[in-house]
Amino acid sequence: MRMPKLSCHKATGQARVRLNGRDFYCGTFGSAQADLRYLELLRQYRAGELPAAPPAKSAKIPAGESTTPDLTKGSPRTVELLAARYVTDHARVHYRHPDGRPTTEQEGLKRALAWLTRCPEGKLPPDQFGPRALKSIRAAMVESGRLSRKTVNQHIGRIRRMFRWAASEELVKVEVFSALATVQGLQRGRTVAPDHPPRTPVAWEDVEKTLPYLPAPMRALVLVQWHCGARGGELLIMRPCDIDRTSEIWEYTPPTHKGAWRGKGRLILLGREAQAILLPLLAVKAPTEHVFSPRDSRERSGVGDVYDNNAYSKWVRQAAKQAGAKHWSPHMLRHAYGTRVRAVAGIEQARVLLGHASCVTSEIYARADVESVRGIVQQLG
Incomplete structure (x- = not known):
């Protein structure tokens, strides 16, 4: 099932997502708080717990007030919320060209982390996400039939790098990343994930x-x-x-x-x-x-x-x-x-x-x- 994407409501500058025919406003577009609220709404949407849609609010929120939890405080409760923080706090800044343009790695990272939203393992607390959970997500990638062996290995590597960053920020225990590092990549001929033929010169x-x-x-x-x-x-x-x-x-x-x-x-x-x-x-x-x-x-x-x-x-x-x-x-x-x-x-x-x-x-x-x-x-x- 394809998940609706966030869009920017031009009149208020807020991030907006449409679920069940209703608009939900998540906070200032592009902010960490908006990403957090969006992921929480998706979780409630899949679980059938979607609340009534609140009215649109002005992008100018009075000092001291906030419509969403502060993503910069404490450790994220789930792996998919950790992914949102990784993107906003690190990836959007790190994976950029000197002239400010995003590199292609940002798009690859977005596709890899989307699997944390699709799979139930994304709901786990980060400290409980171990090698078996990572292998389960990898199995879902392979079973989809849409990804090559190389792409699956790249996506798993991106998820591991997210946990390495989280360990360096003291958001998860170092042992969590160390355990995930033991998961080896899929090997040629030992998986049903296909291998693309080598690129050849065009005539x-x-x-x-x-x-x-x-x-x-x-x-x-x-x-x-x-x-x-x-x-x-x-x-x-x-x-x-x-x-x-x-x-x-x-x-x-x-x-x-x-x-x-x-x-x-x-x-x-x-x-x-x-x-x-x-x-x-x-x-x-x-x-x-x-x-x-x-x-x-x-x-x-x-x-x-x-x-x-x-x-x-x-x-x-x-x-x-x-x-x-x-x-x-x-x-x-x-x-x-x-x-x-x-x-x-x-x-x-x-x-x-x-x-x-x-x-x-x-x-x-x-x-x-x-x-x-x-x-x-x-x-x-």
Whole structure:
């Protein structure tokens, strides 16, 4: 059964959820108190104990008054309330890019912790949540038939990290996390949870078939990714001011990237083919405007001035289906580029161009690596 989601009541600024045809107001939208009240309402809804809906209240609550318990005081009574506190106090702050945008881990965390609401083990007091409870939730994930073995292991790892954080905040005993750490991940071939086949490079024929069915900005995005092998997320945030065009091979430094939090640098080399695609786009863009923007297309499929990874992947999947091409995703463009580089120059050069350098490599050696592959970029175009 799908649970109704919280929405923001614009007139009052309160979080609102509709249950049994009635609106319930949970407090200021985005606050920890609202999340706590929401989870309590869901519990009562499932148990058939839903109270009468209170009238909407002003978002301005007088000093000293509160419509919900203070989530910052004491330890949460249940595991699902602990999850709400973990999200509001830690995840929303920790899993963010330097520019403030949430990372994809926030979405993965939301999906993992949702299982604590669906399963009865989520009603347990945190100190009573042990390995058997965690395995029971894992079994429910597997039995759903919708998750791969890798995804199940990732979700269980996220729940364990929540308890590690709770132990560090003295919300649960350290022994609780230590016990959960003994639960091993599902192993290949020893579970009914399926394994996805390994990703393979997309063939140019399928890319070529798909291009006419994509909006103009995404056609350019696909072609640039094909010719440089960057991650989709790195290209989606590209701005003219991030590209050094002073040499024959352009150098693009993404404002943020996957390894930034580890202190790693990222430099993407753009050869003549990628440059030819980018030149007309750069000519009409201000230095800080995004190169690939939904505003440049009739099909508005992004938020504001920039596409996100989900919109990019969705457009590619739909366009490939319309074109009668084989199913492919943007990340397969990166695989295709790596395969071409490896065929021409070997695996070490592919590692450098794809940004797989070790995080302990010094800046001097990293620069030497980049210089060593410039010829490969010229050869591939």
